[in-house]
Structure formats: structure tokens, C-alpha cells
Amino acid sequence: MTITATTEYEPLTESTAITLAQDLKFFKEGALLHCREIGDGNLNLVFHIRDENNTGIIIKQALPYAKVVGESWPLTLHRATIEGNYLKNAATLVPNLIPKVYYTNEALAITIMEDLSHLEIVRNGFLEGKNFPLLSKHIGEYLAKTLFYTSDFGLNQQDKKKLQQAFTNPELCKITEDLVFTDPFYESETNDYEPELLGSVEEIWNDAELKLEVAKLKYTFLTNGEALLHGDLHTGSIFASEIDTKVIDPEFAFFGPIGFDVGQFFANILLQAITRDDSQRASIISHLYQVWEGFTFTFSDLWKTESVEHFTQTPGYLDFFLKKVFTDAIGFAGCEVIRRTIGLAHVADLDTIQPYKRKISVKQQALLLGQTLIKNAANIRNIQDVESLLKNEIKG
Ligand code: SR1
Ligand code: MG
Numbered sequence: 001m002t003i004t005a006t007t008e009y010e011p012l013t014e015s016t017a018i019t020l021a022q023d024l025k026f027f028k029e030g031a032l033l034h035c036r037e038i039g040d041g042n043l044n045l046v047f048h049i050r051d052e053n054n055t056g057i058i059i060k061q062a063l064p065y066a067k068v069v070g071e072s073w074p075l076t077l078h079r080a081t082i083e084g085n086y087l088k089n090a091a092t093l094v095p096n097l098i099p100k101v102y103y104t105n106e107a108l109a110i111t112i113m114e115d116l117s118h119l120e121i122v123r124n125g126f127l128e129g130k131n132f133p134l135l136s137k138h139i140g141e142y143l144a145k146t147l148f149y150t151s152d153f154g155l156n157q158q159d160k161k162k163l164q165q166a167f168t169n170p171e172l173c174k175i176t177e178d179l180v181f182t183d184p185f186y187e188s189e190t191n192d193y194e195p196e197l198l199g200s201v202e203e204i205w206n207d208a209e210l211k212l213e214v215a216k217l218k219y220t221f222l223t224n225g226e227a228l229l230h231g232d233l234h235t236g237s238i239f240a241s242e243i244d245t246k247v248i249d250p251e252f253a254f255f256g257p258i259g260f261d262v263g264q265f266f267a268n269i270l271l272q273a274i275t276r277d278d279s280q281r282a283s284i285i286s287h288l289y290q291v292w293e294g295f296t297f298t299f300s301d302l303w304k305t306e307s308v309e310h311f312t313q314t315p316g317y318l319d320f321f322l323k324k325v326f327t328d329a330i331g332f333a334g335c336e337v338i339r340r341t342i343g344l345a346h347v348a349d350l351d352t353i354q355p356y357k358r359k360i361s362v363k364q365q366a367l368l369l370g371q372t373l374i375k376n377a378a379n380i381r382n383i384q385d386v387e388s389l390l391k392n393e394i395k396g
Contacts, residue, residue: 009064009077009107009108011063012045012047012059012108012110014035014036014037015035017035017037017047017049017059018033018035018049020059021035021057021059021112024103024112026049027051027055028051031052032051032052033049033050034049034050035048036048039067041067041236041249042066042068043063043066043067043068043079044060044061044062044067044251045060045067047059047060047061048115048117050115055115057102057113057114058099058112058116059111059112060080060083061080061110062075062080062083063075064076066175076171076172077109078169079171079252080104080106080109080110080111080251081106081109082169082172082250082251082253083249083250083253084104085166085253086167086251086253087099087101087113088101089150089228090250093145093146093149094141094142094145097138097141097247098247098248099114099239099246100114101113101114102114116246116248118241119240119241119244120239120240120241121235121236121238122235122236122239122240123235123236123268123272123347123348126235126272127272127352131283132240132242133242134243134244134245135238135287136286136287136288136290136291137290138240138245138294139233139238139245139265139291140290140292140293140295140298141295141298142245142247143233143261143262143291143294143295143299144294144296144299146227146228146230146261147226147227147258147299148227148298148303148306150163150227150228150255151227151258152226152309153302153303153307153309154302154306154308156308157308163228164228167253167254169231169252169253172231172251175252176221176231177218177221177222179339179344179345180221180335180336180343181217181335182218183339183343183344184204184335184339184342185204185210185338186205187205190344191342192342192344193342193363194359194360194363197342197364197367200363200364200367201367204342204367204371209375210371213331213374213375213377214335214374216331217328217331217332220257220328221256221260224256225255225256226255226256226257227255227258228254228255229253229255229256229260230247230250230252231251231252231253231256231260231261232249232252232264233247233261233264233265234264234268234336234347235265235272236347237249237250259325259326259327259328259329259331262291262292262325262332263328263331263332263333263335263336264332264333266288266330266333266386267332267334267336267340268347268349269285269287269288270288270337270369270390271337271340271350271366272284272349274362274365274366274390274394275350275353275362278391281390285383285387285390288383288386288387289383292383296322303321326380326381326382327378327380328377330373330386331377333373334369334370334371334372334373334374334375335370335374337366337367338366338370338371341367341370342367350363350366369389369390369394373386373389376389
């Protein structure tokens, strides 16, 4: 069957993706088109179509189920609309840090966007030993601008409430509520860990102090609609090169606590840092320093110069707010580290470690790191404290 821009939903194939691109006149008539499905994420199809001159586009299509599990886990197609709308909003705030969106179609659940194949997924690049020197400066700016301008400090408070309605995203939020904040802390079918980790895993399940802190973090995630979050800002959601950074995949977007986006980024940097020896760790840890410095610098500047909230000039308020974001971020980072180690949807940083014995040992350290971040979030004052924790308490 030939799919066209007006056809009802059906999953694209490499061949119907080409037909759609031609139908929408993305390429000159008669162009020799080549298409490959390159989706390596957990949820969607991603088609890379290019012509004989290597000029390309990306067609991303949501599937009506979670690809990582299969058709037994139905999932709303509306996430494609959320993603398209987030990217359109972000294009007004951080145009250089996201892909250009050329076309969206709600019925087909597709977003057609800029070809980013000259860049590399950051997680993969880190695994190859690349460093992406501007990554954290860019992500700091991305976080500050996207979060400030959609918060009650940077957006008219009536308009914020209206925007919040457009970004209600219950099904995707539930994935995070379950997979990040609940399942890893209980004996749940979604968990996925090596038998050698059972002892460490049971320690987590039996740790009442830890679970109380996770309960508080989950409640913050559920109820604290501070700003429009990306919602899944791990290093697999970022393309980069030496000079460029583009954030992709905002289908989990919703109004939540600012510290969640910051904490997801922290956690995925830490998941890479913990795999490295002392001598190789400084370059990756520098991303933690730079992202927090970049975020606080730009957020503070916007707070002082562009706020719509009367109280922002009140002495102490900015410091109080940034401290809250940092503490939240540390706790959320701890949950993400634990989840990526023993929950559903692991990360290659840990899973590709060899030999097996070392993988188990690093995963045990990751679990310890996650627990420590969660339980000590209120006492961790800055990135230096995080670095000391990693150096002295976790890696010994
Ligand atoms: C069922 S979805 C699993 C994970 O993939 C996405 O990237 C999110 O991180 C989600 O938690
Ligand atoms: Mg994703």
C-alpha cells in the first residue's frame, strides 16, 4: 500500500517512507532516493532518507506500542504531537540546539526534521573515547533557556497554565514514574539485572531510608510542574560534534520539576564516569562542572533581567531556588543511575563493559553511587562534592 500525507496511520517501511517524502516534495522529481531505518531507541521508527548528493531528511514515526518490549505494551501515538510541539516551542528559545522541524502529521504520528547524520549520539561518542568539548556549555544554555522561559519566572503565568494543558503527557509520564521512580525499588517484572547483583538489589529493596527519599522524589516529579521539561535528557538524546550540539527526542515532555532534566544529564555523565579509571575520568567529570556553571550563569542572568515574577528581586530567592534545583537534580540523578543499572532500558556505558567480572563490579559501584546520591542529596552542596563522592567513597 502507498502511504500519503493524508492516509490514516500505519507504520512506515523504508519504501513507503520514500513515497511519503516524494509526495511531500522534499526531493526533486526523479531524485535517486535511498532510505534506511536507523532507529536504535526504545520506542520509535527513524528513517534516514537521502538523495544522490547526500542531502537528507529524517522521518521519525511513533509506533502504537513500546518497541523495546513489543506490542504487548501499547503506547499513545500522541507522543509524536508532543514531540513536534516541544521542538516548535524550543525553536523560539534555543534554535541552534535542536533539529529544524520541516513537517509534522498528527494522524501519521510523524515528525520530519533536519538530517543530523554529520553529528554523533553523545553516548556512542563517549564510548569511542570522544569528549565533545562544547557539549556541557551548550546543554547548560539549553537547560537554562528552555526551563526559565517556560517557568513562572520567564513566562506570563496565565500563558504558562495554558501551555501546561497542551503538554499533558500522562502515558509517557507513567513510564518514568514506573521505570525510574518505582520498579527498581521493588521486586518488579520490568527489572533486568545479572544474578550476581541480587545481593546489592535486595539491599536496595530493603532500605527503608532510601525508599522514603525515593518516595519524596517521586512525589516531586508527580506534582511539581515548574517548567516544560524535555523529560528524557540522557546522552542518547543528544547529537554532538566538536562544535555543535542538538537535543532530540522530547516525546516525554511535560511540566515537571526543573531538577529532573538537570539530573538526567548529571546521571548519564556519571554513568560514563563510573566506567573509567581515575586517569580517564577528569574530562568526563568536567561536563558536570560546566553544565551546572552554564545553567546557573544563564538562568541567573535571565532571572535578573527577564523575570515576570515580582518576587524574583527579593534577596536570597534566586539562591534558594538554585539550591532546590541542585538538590532535586542530585536525587533524581541517583534514581536514574539505579534504574539504568537494574531496571528496564539499560545503557551501553555499563552493558558493554568487559570482562563480565568488571561489568558486575562497576554495576555494584553504580548502585552504591545511586543510593548515596539519593540519601545524601540534601548534604551534597556542589559538583565538587559529587566528584569527591565518586573518588573517595564509590571507586575507593
Ligand atoms: C519503555 S521506554 C524505556 C525508556 O526509553 C526512553 O528513552 C525512556 O528513557 C524510557 O524510560
Ligand atoms: Mg528517547
